[in-house]
Amino acid sequence: MTNAVTLLTISDGLSIQFASDGLGRIFLCLDTVMWILAAIYASKYKEHMKKPKQFFVFFGLTYLMLAALSMAANYLTMYLCFEFMTLLSMPMVLNDGTMESIAAARKYLMYSIFGATLGLLGFFFSAYYGTSAVFVSGGVLDAAKTAGKEGTLLVTAFISIVGFGAKAGLFPLHAWLPTAHPVAPAPASAVLSGVITKAGVLCILRIVYQVYGAAFLSGTWVQTALIVLALITVFMGSMMAYGEDLLKKRLAYSTVSQVSYVLFGVFTMNPAAVLGALLHVVYHSIIKDCLFFGAGAVIFTNHKEYVSQLRGMGKKMPVTYGCFTICSLGLIGIPPFAGFLSKWYLATGSLSEGLPVLSWLGPAVLLLSALLTAGYLLPISIQGFFPGEGEKEAEGKEAPGRMLFSMLVLAAATVLLGIFAQPLSDVMQQIAGGLF
């Protein structure tokens, strides 16, 4: 990273620095766009909230921290922003004030802090064994100092990545996600799932490629283990979503699964796979936000939370369900919607990497998961529009305009980014290449 701006020098080797590189800019843009849409949505949804003022304060503060995180130029700054982002986003989860939401917020806090603390381990070691505090593509480890200590450093790398993976819902630290996302107000669930999880992804990207370096980690047991964890998460998330009746929880499990697609790509450490991962970051954010907005619309207007209650709802909420369906198709990976291209690159990247077993196992799991995704998303749309003979139809009306606006924008993006994929793909390719 060039031209890093130092905000504060605490001591030798410890400073708060910010810089903007391609990767950071992408995340920043994504954050900003999603936040604006969610704000618009929330301006209407707030009528359903217990403490709207508190919500918006922390909503805004979380965005600030996310922006800072995207621009973080070294490990310390990244860690600082990560922790503060956790602290500032937690109050959104407990907005309802019920014992359940407070417990969920506490769980979120604990998992995140646990994860961040594990991530701190990487900082301790990279600060000592690294040549530069600032992120550098290819890694910062000092070859002379690390001689003989590779084993230890691999362990710390693994632990740190799993730690930051907590925010991204990586098994085994994913359990907070299905608990926290459903109880938060819908705009919060949307950004938590769509954007904040990607903050974890960003941290992992930085650590893998710009602290330890792909060369150091590639081909080691760490890579194997991480890919295995990602694949487990992909599969498990889909399975759990398939069986879940509470709509927001189903979507939360879906997030668990989908974000690990991204991580799978990151861990494969191959330009094509990383390209797929970065594309999926954008696609999944757009799609999942829209899905959550839809679920939130159902709750807001019709006070129904369970999938089984929604037979025939599509006829009552056509726009909402329309957007929902388009995004579902994108998530499953059906061309020409956004979501196909990312999965394509993930699969080809994995196959070309040449890892034993995992190279073909990965795409296989992705395929299986796509089928499951279809299994847990399409029925919602199908039953919504075609409730079936003799089934009780749900009562309801369409969502208010502002909420529809956000959903429509995102659905349109899903279509457009799928058809006109080239510009984004080129940008991402450049960024992915720059990480090696």
Place this chain on the structure above:
Amino acid sequence: MSPVQNVPAFSILILMLCGILCLVLPRTASRRLADCAIALVAAGNIALLLYFLRGADAYIYSMGEIGAPFGNELRAGMLEAAVASLFSIITLLSLMGGRAHLRSDIGRQKVNLYYISTLFLLCSMLALVYTNDLFTAYVFVEINTITACGIVMSKEDGYTLAASMRYFIMSLVGSGLFLISICILYAVTGHLLMSNIQEGVAQLYAQGQYRAPLQVAIALMGVGLSLKSALWPFSSWLPDAHSSASASSSAMLSGLVLKSFIFLMVKIFYRVIGVGIMRSHAVLDLLLVFGILGMVMGSVNALFERDIKRLLAYSSIGQIGYIFCGIGLGTSAGVAAAMVQVAVHACTKAMLFCAAGGLMDASGGSKKFRDIEGAGRRDPYAGVAFIVGTLSMVGIPFFGGFITKLSLVQAAVTVGGWRNLLSILAIITSTILTAIYYINVLAIVFRAPETAPTKASEKLREEWKKQVRLDTEYEFAIILFIILNLTIGLQSDRLMQIITTGLSMFG
């Protein structure tokens, strides 16, 4: 021969003479005589000590110029002079400190008798310090016992009579054992003068003869004298005797009488048996183990006491344990540590008993904790004395108690094996327990009036306000005791030098 060399003999004689005179003199005169005699003796012995410090050697003083082996001998060295001075000074201070109680406890008619007992007591202690003849030692041991009982009994109430009886009987058992031991030694070596006996014993040991009788003699002498100096478990007589007696009696008993027997024992070990033989005898281990048990058990018992004088008595048992622990370690560092404790404990315990007397006075004569609450504020001298005593017992530098702890620990860490570990554990345990019960006493004694005012303390406060000002003699005595304690704490180098040189002159 320098004139000061006559001091030992004359000290003993003067004290005896004055004691007899007190029989016929009226009360105030006998008091003045006693004070002067003791002061004179103290001055003389200090002069003798200075004489040795200037580089003189130990010498033998034949009584009446009749030579050995038929005559009687005294032997004076640096250590003896120091101990004798200490005994005299403490006796004087104890008398001063407890004077008020003499008036109230003993009654005007019999005060003379008290002074007689005291003078003979000091006389016998000095004799034990200086004598070079075993049988003379025995004679004065008996005189010591009788006069000690005397000063306990002189306060006539049921407790003291019962206590002194018990003391007397157990003491006599001790004396008896001591006598048997002397008889054996005499039978085997044919001498009564210590130096002569030592030659005989050494000879017999080298030839391997009479081993068994000698072992028995040493053992009996150890046990006999231990009984009299309250080594645990032979100390059961002590709490009653020391707690029921009048203040100055308790001070002298705890501070001095026990020490005189210990000193005699050390003298016999060095001069009669000989250091080499002593170190290989099992009796030292026995003394060590019992000393350690005493250190712990004495403190444990003190922990549960609710009577200030009994607490101090049990504390004495614990402190005596330190001395035996030092002796039992079997090294010269250990004996030096024991001697330091002799000096420090003499000053400290005597001061505490006098102060306890003061506390009792400020509490209507009661010894119980519930009555002496807050007494430290009513009688500030006693309060300060207890603070100094506690700091000394806990082992804070600048006070005498630190020096004893220091020397004992130094002795313990330089010895090897199980003795090392056992004594260290004992020191730790005993320090903790001592700290607890002394600080508890401080808390009680300094309790502010507004908390827990019992009916008793209300009444006492009223009475105290009516009472006349404190006895100046008592105040003076307390101050001097404190100065003495601090002197040992601050000038310990000089003290250690006296002890080590004295010990080397000893045998």
Place this chain on the structure above:
Amino acid sequence: MNGIGILIAIAIPILGGAFVPLLDFGSRRARESYVMAIVLAASVYTLSLLASGQGTSFVLYHLTSTIDITFRIDRYGSIFALLVSVLWPLASLYAFEYMSHLHKKNRFFGFYTMCFGITLGVAFAGNFITMYLFYELLTLVTVPLITHEGTREAKVAGVKYLVYSIAGATAAFIGMIAVLSHGGSLEFDVIGLGSAATPENRRLFDLAFLFMFFGFGVKSAVWPLHGWLPTAGVAPTPVTALLHAVAVVKSGVFAIGRVVYFTYDAGYLDGSFVQKVGLLFSAFTIIYGTVMAWKEMHFKKRLAYSTVSNLSYIVFAFLLVTPSGLEAGLLHMIFHGVMKIALFFVAGAVMHQSGRIYVTELRGFGKAMPVSIAVFTVASLALTGIPPLCGFLSKFAIAEAAVEESTPFAYFGIAALLISAIFTAAYLLTICIRAYFPPADFEPWSLKSVKEANWYMTLPLVLLAAAIILLGCFPGPLMRFIGGVVPAAFPGL
């Protein structure tokens, strides 16, 4: 600079404090003014000594031919003296308000002030015997403070404290004398055992080290000798805050540092069996303390267990026996003092204003006592280790020192540090959540009678929070001051 200045610095609070119970103050104002005057005078004077008097020494008395009572101002002692001098005036101000509703104030402030002087004595001691003198006096002068309330609980706590402390001090004393008797030096300007450490003596010196480590480890609350600290939580808050977060317990770790770096040295200890023992026990204590804190529901006892854990951070850092270890330990000594005293003060303010003593009772206090809870949050975040607050910096320093050492025991310590960070978040941040985000069924009028504490208590809190932030962002001068220890403690370097 005349060395007698050191004696003056120590004597002002001791003598000034000793007079407090004896004088009859007409009003609360008079007593407060007197006490604050004494404390400020001593603080200012000490700080001036630290600035200008580095390296002075002063032999007060030759106790025996081999033992002196000596005072010295060296960098290591100055750091401790700095901490104590800055915090005492704040704590006294807080105590004035806190004690206003309790009794026996004269006695309390007498001992409280004397404690200041005695702690300075520990800091400025020039050899072990002098330090031992003040260490024992510290125990004696704090017992009445613990038993102040006079309840049965308080007396039990006092006796427990006394037993543990005297046991520890005596064991340490024995270790000291063992070192002295076999040729080691107890003077703090002589580093290491030197020629006395022959292979034959090794076992003895190892044993002596263990005696001193565990002896001083009592006050440093090393498991299993920590038991007195949570029980002493019944004492009035100014006592638990200042004494059991700053003065008494830091004396313990200070003493261990003296043993490790000044009596023994890196050459002897590095890689030795006793170092491993020390690292193991301190790492275990880090975890033990933090888990017990998490389980504990009594507010002050929770903070007491937290202290147990954090003290072992310092002990662990010291036992790495490297320059970075020494600096890291000292950094945490100062930072933890500031953070923990802030936390205890808030706990005390809550107790003082509302009578609540359990963490489960603190719902909604964020609105009722905003300043206090805000300070609590800042201090909690700092203690958890969130940058850029000071707690992160000291944790980082300790971890870096361990990474540098790169032995399995050092790594175990890093793991303990991280585990402790997680639990710290759990037992502190949940309090903040409860205070700021009470559940929906919480009734605000239930806290109507609870008001924020007055300026006597909130001013120290705010200053401490500011310190936590500033020390975290601008630690440079302090770190340079601490760095000055290294040349003295590592003469070969």
